[in-house]
Amino acid sequence: xxxxxxxxxxxxxxxxMIEGTGKRSLETAHQRVVIAGVLFAVxxxxxxxxxxxxxxxxxxxxxxxxxxxxxxxxxxxxxxxVDRNDVLLATSLVTASLYANPRLLLDxxxxxxxxxxxxxxxxxxxxxxxxxxxxxxxxxxxxLTPRQQYLVNRLGIPGVFFQREERRVYPHGTLTGHIVGFTxxxxxxxxGVEQSLDETLRGASEPLRLSIDIRLQHALREExxxxxxxxxxxxxxxxxxxxxxGETLAMVSLPDFxxxxxxxxxxxxxxxxxxxxxxxxxxxxxxxxxxxxxxxGTATLRDGYDATRPIQVSRFVISDYKPQRRWLSIPEIxxxxxxxxxxxxxxxxxxxxxxxxxxRLGLLKAPAIELPEVAAPLAPQPWREINTMTVAFGxxxxxxxxxxxxxxxxxxxxxxxxxxxxxxxxxxxxxxGERVMAPRTSDQVRQLMxxxxxxxxxxxxxVPGFLVGGKTGTAEKNQHGAYKKxxxxxxxxxxxxxxxxxxxxxxxxxxxxxxxxxxxxxxxxWTAAPAVGRMVSRISSILGVEPIDDSLPTPxxxxxxxxxxx
Amino acid sequence: MIRLxxxxxxxxxxxxxxxxFHLKYEVQALEDxxxxxxxxxxxxxxxxxxxxxxxxxxxxxxxxxxxxxxHLDLRPMRPEQLGSVADIPPRSMSEESAAPTRKxxxxxxxxRSAATETLQIVRRxxxxxxxxxxxxxxFASHPHSSEGRR
Numbered sequence: 001x002x003x004x005x006x007x008x009x010x011x012x013x014x015x016x017m018i019e020g021t022g023k024r025s026l027e028t029a030h031q032r033v034v035i036a037g038v039l040f041a042v043x044x045x046x047x048x049x050x051x052x053x054x055x056x057x058x059x060x061x062x063x064x065x066x067x068x069x070x071x072x073x074x075x076x077x078x079x080x081x082v083d084r085n086d087v088l089l090a091t092s093l094v095t096a097s098l099y100a101n102p103r104l105l106l107d108x109x110x111x112x113x114x115x116x117x118x119x120x121x122x123x124x125x126x127x128x129x130x131x132x133x134x135x136x137x138x139x140x141x142x143x144l145t146p147r148q149q150y151l152v153n154r155l156g157i158p159g160v161f162f163q164r165e166e167r168r169v170y171p172h173g174t175l176t177g178h179i180v181g182f183t184x185x186x187x188x189x190x191x192g193v194e195q196s197l198d199e200t201l202r203g204a205s206e207p208l209r210l211s212i213d214i215r216l217q218h219a220l221r222e223e224x225x226x227x228x229x230x231x232x233x234x235x236x237x238x239x240x241x242x243x244x245x246g247e248t249l250a251m252v253s254l255p256d257f258x259x260x261x262x263x264x265x266x267x268x269x270x271x272x273x274x275x276x277x278x279x280x281x282x283x284x285x286x287x288x289x290x291x292x293x294x295x296x297g298t299a300t301l302r303d304g305y306d307a308t309r310p311i312q313v314s315r316f317v318i319s320d321y322k323p324q325r326r327w328l329s330i331p332e333i334x335x336x337x338x339x340x341x342x343x344x345x346x347x348x349x350x351x352x353x354x355x356x357x358x359x360r361l362g363l364l365k366a367p368a369i370e371l372p373e374v375a376a377p378l379a380p381q382p383w384r385e386i387n388t389m390t391v392a393f394g395x396x397x398x399x400x401x402x403x404x405x406x407x408x409x410x411x412x413x414x415x416x417x418x419x420x421x422x423x424x425x426x427x428x429x430x431x432x433g434e435r436v437m438a439p440r441t442s443d444q445v446r447q448l449m450x451x452x453x454x455x456x457x458x459x460x461x462x463v464p465g466f467l468v469g470g471k472t473g474t475a476e477k478n479q480h481g482a483y484k485k486x487x488x489x490x491x492x493x494x495x496x497x498x499x500x501x502x503x504x505x506x507x508x509x510x511x512x513x514x515x516x517x518x519x520x521x522x523x524x525x526w527t528a529a530p531a532v533g534r535m536v537s538r539i540s541s542i543l544g545v546e547p548i549d550d551s552l553p554t555p556x557x558x559x560x561x562x563x564x565x566x
Numbered sequence: 567m568i569r570l571x572x573x574x575x576x577x578x579x580x581x582x583x584x585x586x587f588h589l590k591y592e593v594q595a596l597e598d599x600x601x602x603x604x605x606x607x608x609x610x611x612x613x614x615x616x617x618x619x620x621x622x623x624x625x626x627x628x629x630x631x632x633x634x635x636x637h638l639d640l641r642p643m644r645p646e647q648l649g650s651v652a653d654i655p656p657r658s659m660s661e662e663s664a665a666p667t668r669k670x671x672x673x674x675x676x677x678r679s680a681a682t683e684t685l686q687i688v689r690r691x692x693x694x695x696x697x698x699x700x701x702x703x704x705f706a707s708h709p710h711s712s713e714g715r716r
Contacts, residue, residue: 076615088622094612171622218627465645537645547645 080207083214092166096149098140104159170259177259178272195372209424211247220250227531231512237273241504243409245431246418276373278398282475283337285394292357295441298348304329305344334448335456339393346392360436361407405506412501415442450498460529463537465547470494472524492528507531
C-alpha cells in the first residue's frame with residue numbers, strides 16, 4: 001500500500017503544488033505509512049531472527065515430554081547398602097500393595113469374602129466393616145507377592161486397586177542382621193545402619209558402602225556358632241578389625257535374627273552383644289595395664305614383681321588363677337596372667353594416670369561407631385585405689401567388646417587410636433587417629449602378646465606362619481551387681497601378624513561350659529582362643545596376609561625369646 | 567498468468583500441507599516409540615534390580631560353602647600351602663630332581679614320592695602341620711597336576 005501511495009505521489013507533475021490543508025493531510029499520511037512500514041519491518045525482523053535462532057542456533061535438545069516416563073534418575077526412594085566388595089546387603093524391591101475405595105465397591109460383603117479366600121491372613125468380618133466405612137481409601141494388604149497380585153487381578157473386583165510400593169529386602173538376612181538392621185513397613189530405619197544413617201539413605205542415589213566383608217562375616221559367624229555349640233554357651237560375640245584404618249571387617253553377635261523378618265525374632269536375638277553389651281573384660285585388660293606401665297616407664301620388660309602371696313585389701317583378696325608363688329618378670333606376669341603382678345604394676349602407675357591412660361584408649365566413653373545400638377562403658381565412680389587394683393586385671397569395669405578390640409588395635413598398630421567405623425573409609429585419605437602411646441611401647445606389648453600365644457595361656461590361638469599374638473580373658477559374670485555362680489565370660493583378643501599387625505580379632509563367649517575335650521575348663525584359653533586360631537587360618541588367605549616361616553629367627557621371635565628367658 | 571501463479575501457490579500449499587501432516591504423524595510415531603522405549607528401560611532397570619538382589623541371595627557364603635562341600639574336592643587353603651617366589655628352588659636344581667620322574671613315567675610309587683620329597687625339602691623347611699606320610703601339600707604330588715597325570 002505504501003508503494004502504491006508513493007507511486008501516486010511521484011506521478012503527480014512536479015510543478016503541481018498542493019497548498020493548504022490538502023497538502024498537510026497528504027504529508028501526515030505519508031509519515032504514518034513510513035512509520036507503519038518501519039514497525040512491520042522490525043516485527044518481521046524479530047520473527048525472522050527468532051526463527052533462525054530456534055531452528056539453527058539453539059542446542060538440539062528438545063524439552064522432555066510430560067507424557068514420557070523418565071528412564072534416567074532414581075527409581076527407588078532408598079539407597080542400597082553394599083559391603084566393601086560391592087556385595088548387595090540391602091535393597092528395595094518393587095511390590096504391589098492392595099487398597100480399596102469403599103465408595104466404588106459395588107458389593108462390600110462379596111468383595112471381602114472373595115479377598116479373604118484369596119489372600120491369607122485377612123479377617124473377613126473386619127474387612128467387611130472397613131469396606132462399609134465412608135472413607136475413600138482403605139488398605140487391604142501391603143506388599144503382595146507377584147502371584148497374589150495376579151490372583152487378585154483375576155478376581156476382577158471393581159473398586160480395588162494396587163499401589164506401587166517399595167520393600168526393603170536383605171539378601172544376606174541373618175548374616176548381617178545386627179549391622180544393617182531393618183526398617184518398618186513405611187521404610188523408616190528401626191535398627192542398625194538403616195536407623196543411624198536413615199537420612200543419608202533417603203537422599204542418596206549411590207549405594208552406601210560398609211566396611212564389612214561378607215566372607216569374613218560368614219567365617220566369623222560360623223566359628224562362633226561352632227564355639228557356642230561346642231561349649232553350650234548362651235551366646236557369643238566376635239569382631240575383626242583393620243588395625244590400620246579402624247574399619248570393622250566383620251562383627252557378629254549370637255544368637256542373631258533374620259532382618260527380613262524381625263517381627264518373628266525373639267527380642268534377645270536382636271541384642272547386639274558386640275556393641276550394646278558391656279562385660280567385665282577380665283585378664284584381656286592386662287594388655288592395657290602392661291602398656292600403661294611400660295609407657296609411663298614405671299616398669300621395663302626386665303623388671304618384675306613378687307607374686308608369692310595374694311594381696312589383701314580390706315575385705316578383698318586378690319589371688320592368681322594358677323599361682324606360681326614366686327617373683328615374676330613383666331613378660332611372665334602377662335604369660336601366666338598373674339593378677340597379683342598386674343595389680344602391683346597398676347599401683348605403681350597410680351590412679352590418676354591409669355584413668356587418663358584408659359581414657360585415651362577410648363575405654364571410658366562409648367565408641368563412635370555409626371550404629372544406634374552402642375553402650376557406654378561402666379567405669380568405677382569414684383575411682384579409688386581399690387578400683388585401680390581391680391581394673392588392672394579387668395574387673396570392676398564393664399566395656400563393650402567393640403571397645404576392647406578398638407583399644408587393642410591401638411596398642412598393636414604402633415600406638416595410634418583409630419576410631420572404629422562400620423563405613424568404608426576412602427582409600428585416598430589417611431584414616432583419622434590420635435597417638436596414645438609411644439611406638440616403642442607398642443613394640444614391647446606386641447612381644448608380650450606374642451609370648452602369650454607362643455608359651456602362655458593362649459597357645460590354642462597359634463597358627464603357624466601368622467605370628468598370632470593376643471591375650472586370654474576369663475571373667476565371672478556380673479549381673480545386677482552380684483557375681484553369678486559358675487557363669488563366666490571367656491574371651492580372647494588378638495592380632496596378627498605380630499611383626500606388623502594388620503588385623504585384630506576378638507572372640508567372646510558368654511557362659512561357656514567346659515567339656516571332655518577341654519578337661520572341664522571353659523576359660524578364654526580353652527574356648528575363645530581356639531576360635532580365634534581357626535579364624536586366623538581361615539581368613540588370612542582371604543585378606544591376603546602372607547605366611548612367614550616362623551621357625552626362622554625373626555626380630556619379633558628373638559625379642560620374645562629374650563623376654564621369656566628371664 | 568494469474569491462474570498459473572494461483573495454481574502454483576495452490577499446489578505449493580497442498581504439498582506443504584501434506585508434508586506437515588506427514589511430519590506430524592512421523593513425530594507422533596517417534597514419540598510413541600520413545601515412550602515405549604523408556605517404559606521398557608524402566609522395566610529392565612527393575613528387572614536388573616531384582617536380579618541383583620537374587621544374585622546376592624544365591625551367593626550367600628553359607629550356601630556357596632554347602633555347594634562347594636557337596637560338589638567340589640576343594641578344601642580351604644592352609645597356610646603351609648602358600649609359598650613365595652623366593653621359595654622356589656633355582657631352575658637347574660628343580661630339573662635335576664624332577665628328571666627321574668620324567669624319564670621313567672612308569673616308575674614305582676616310592677621313587678616318585680622320593681622325588682617329591684626332595685622337592686619338598688628344597689622348597690621349604692620341614693612343615694609343622696603336615697607330618698611326612700600324610701597328604702603332601704605339594705603341587706607336584708597333587709593328582710590333578712600335570713606331573714601326576716603323566
